[in-house]
Structures are given as structure tokens and as C-alpha cells.
Amino acid sequence: MAHHIPCKLLFLCLTFFTTTQTQAHFAEESLEICEIKTPQQTTKLHFYFHDIPNGKNPTAVIIARPANLKTVGFGTLVMIDDPLTEGPETSSKLVGRAQGMYGEAGLDSSDQQDVSSLLMTITLSFTQEKFNGSSISILGRYRVSDEQREMPIVGGTGVFRLARGYALAKTYKYDPKTGVAVSEYNVFVLH
Template sequence: MSKQAFEMMMLVLLMAAAMSPLRAAAEAEKKETVTNLHFYFHDILSGKNPTAVRVVEPVDTYKSTTLFGVVMMADDPLTETPDPNSKLVGRAQGLYTSACQQELGLLMSMSFSFTDGSSISILGKNSAMNPVREMPVVGGTGKFRLARGYALAHTHWLNPATGDAIVAYNVTVIQ
């Protein structure tokens, strides 16, 4: 290697080493963004146009008071207020399953897709009979890319005969 090539290589290495602390400092100064969302999830199992349908039902489900083993596929509207006719802010699309034998405990795997094109992903247990349930936000897209956080769900209204429900969601998204 020529002396000139060696000196050029050393110069490049020194510049890269000098820039590394600057890049690390810039990354450290980035502030996390916290977004708080509030909306209503309308899970309608009855009527001509249900928004959630049973896609799997084990043979022995009728014996289980918790519906253990049932799998539901959902495309539920998300609205600004509990009124189903209020402004649509997105859709909750995915599935939930009855995954507990001792309680009505749902495993939620849902993408909450908002009208602006962004989304958040929720994956976790929803103890449906608890007054407030906490589930993790495990990712997102668009303005919520690389999101993490948590969702608090509170049943606003429930029809025990049909299973139809309106659930208030308060979501804290960090990215």
C-alpha cells in the first residue's frame, strides 16, 4: 500500500471516529413522542351485518362458560363517541380468541387501523369481565411506526343476550 493510500485511509478512519460521538449525541437528544388516543370500539355479533363472526368453535365449547377455544374474526368500527353514528376514526381488524378456562379471557391480536393510514398493533390478554383491562401496544405503522405503549379498555355498553359491546379505549402510544 502506498504512503498516500495509507494516509487517506487513516484520514477516513479518523473522521469516522470523530463523527461517531456526534451521531451518538444526536440520537440521545431525540425526544420520544407520546400520543394519547381515545375512541370507541363497536363489536357487533348480532344482526344482518355483524362486525365480528365466529370462525372456529370446538365441539365441546357449549360446555364451557368461558367459551374456551372459540375464535372470532373482527372488522369493528372505531368511533369518536359511543354513538355508532359518530365520526369513524378507524377500524379494529384481526382476531380474538377465548383462551382461558377460568374466566372470559380473550387473546387479542388486532390492528387498529386509523383513517389517516397509520395503525397500532395490540397483542395480549383481555380479561373481558374486569372493569378495566390493560393490553400492550406492540408496534405500528405510519405516524406510529416502531410504536410501543399500552391500551386501557373499559366496557361502555354490553348486551349479554347477543354479546354486542361498545368498549372505550384509552391508548398511550410511545415512539
């Protein structure tokens, strides 16, 4: 019986090294493809993000929440299809939509440092000018209590293919009665 253990070990090692070499070969091919040089540019975008959780036509709806919660709190997930506008008024020119979700990810703690932290996973889809049909993906932490929140851009499509950068969000207006929030966004995209 002890004689079979080294054989099994040898088989596992050979399987590992064979798999590793196959993957390395694939990675080498991918690296060759990625070595194509393309000029990059930085684009700055400025718009307003309207999160409307109540009323006749809400653009943000709770899709899950812990059973012990009656309101928004840790563990709540919200799906959004929020308008992005040129100015802070909802009647301002529509430039795109923020689609995706955010979840309440910060636990209430005694030091109050992690209260109201959202995990944002959204796609900013644009509808105007040369950016029509292009999008930017954001995935990151959004601390509601910070005056200015910074989130990373992790990708994009169309004009913004292979995008990276960051988005700065600042509360422009918030109505605690209705929950309607308007945030000003300054986005810096390298693409």
C-alpha cells in the same frame, strides 16, 4: 468407529461457531442501523370500539370453535373488523377500524380467576387527520371480568412506526341478548 465421533463433534462445533459469528455480524449491522436517534413523543388516543357479533352486518364472526361447544367458550376464535368511533354511538364519527382476532383463552376453573380471558391480536387502523393510514398493533390478554383491561402495544405503522405503549379498555355498554359490546379505549403510544 469411536475414532469418528470426535471428528463429527469437531465438525458440529465448527458449524455452530461459524453460524454464530455470521449471525453476530448481521446483528452488529442491525444495531448500527437502530442507533439512529429520533425524537419520540407520546400520543394519547380516545375512542370507542364496537363489537357487533349478530344482526344484518356483523363485525365479529366466529371462525373456529371446539366441536363440543354450542356457544362461545374456551377455544373459540373470532375474526373482527370492528368500527372505532369518536363517541359511544355507532352513528358517531368513524376514526378507524379494529381488525384481527381474539380467542377465548381462559379455562373455567374452580377459583373463577381465569374465566372469560381473551387473547387479543388486533390492529387498530386509523382513518382520520394526521393518523390516516397509520396503525397500532395490540397483542395481549383481555380479562372480560376486569373493570379496566390493560393490553400492550407491540408495534405500529406510519406515524406510529416503532410504537410501544398500552391500551386501557373499559366496557361502556353490553347487551347480553345481542352480544353487542361497546368499549371505551384510552391508548397511550410512545412513537
